Amino acid sequence: MPVVFVAASQLPTPFGVFTMHGFLEEATGKEHVALTFGDVADGKPVLGRLHSECLTGDALFSLRCDCGFQLEAALRAIAAEGRGVLLYLRQEGRGIGLLNKIRAYELQDGGADTVEANERLGFGADQRDYAICRPMLEHLGIKELKLMTNNPRKVKALGDMGINVAARVPLQIDHNPHNKKYLATKAGKLGHMLGSLHQGEVEESL
Ligand SMILES: Nc1nc2c(ncn2[C@@H]2O[C@H](COP(=O)(O)OP(=O)(O)OP(=O)(O)O)[C@@H](O)[C@H]2O)c(=O)[nH]1
Numbered sequence: 026m027p028v029v030f031v032a033a034s035q036l037p038t039p040f041g042v043f044t045m046h047g048f049l050e051e052a053t054g055k056e057h058v059a060l061t062f063g064d065v066a067d068g069k070p071v072l073g074r075l076h077s078e079c080l081t082g083d084a085l086f087s088l089r090c091d092c093g094f095q096l097e098a099a100l101r102a103i104a105a106e107g108r109g110v111l112l113y114l115r116q117e118g119r120g121i122g123l124l125n126k127i128r129a130y131e132l133q134d135g136g137a138d139t140v141e142a143n144e145r146l147g148f149g150a151d152q153r154d155y156a157i158c159r160p161m162l163e164h165l166g167i168k169e170l171k172l173m174t175n176n177p178r179k180v181k182a183l184g185d186m187g188i189n190v191a192a193r194v195p196l197q198i199d200h201n202p203h204n205k206k207y208l209a210t211k212a213g214k215l216g217h218m219l220g221s222l223h224q225g226e227v228e229e230s231l
């Protein structure tokens with residue numbers, strides 16, 4: 026198994042007390058985390074999120090993207106539901122790493138969009154691999170998700186690995202002057218489903 030469970034503890038947050046499960050991806054040495062709330066192993070679909078690491082958005086208050094806002098909205102939604110899971114995946118910069126993401130931002134400051142910047146650096150537009158999610162979800166006893174995302178690739182990746190996505194829950198955040206182009210590129214070039222709706226308004230059955 027490429028990912029091994031290491032330890033679990035409580036994680037009190039402003040939204041409620043989660044359980045934090047730590048996993049090691051042996052091939053890369055990356056340390057991934059799952060936060061759970063309530064009983065997620067009862068066989069019913071679990072409200073869930075696959076959150077890709079974004080140091081700038083999640084921890085440094087960046088307005089270039091929507092990651093920090095999505096992280097908070099997802100944890101709030103899980104706590105409100107009383108049951109759910111968030112996988113915090115160490116896939117910084119859609120898999121290219123923090124320093125390369127800063128290189129990409131430098132190109133974006135010069136006018137490139139997020140996809141053009143990645144390509145100019147010799148990377149694919151999105152290099153994420155979701156294979157690690159399966160052993161993490163298996164360890165937690167989760168077979169079916171109601172997935173909070175706007176990204177159809179995540180829905181497909183889970184389906185391909187045998188995790189049923191019973192519904193897609195949009196997770197949309199308000200635009201600001203700094204993230205407008207970024208969000209437009211996600212919708213236009215990366216296939217993200219970004220309409221005028223806001224998080225929690227619609228649950229799309231799949
Ligand atoms: N290479 C690169 N990565 C970025 C950029 N902006 C954000 N990211 C990374 O993108 C990842 C988040 O992916 P997004 O495309 O914003 O959203 P998503 O996870 O595919 O979809 P949602 O589930 O709807 O949030 C994080 O790992 C961020 O670090 C950028 O301009 N360039």
Ligand SMILES: [Zn+2]
Pocket residue numbers: 079081082083090091092093
């Ligand atoms: Zn981000």
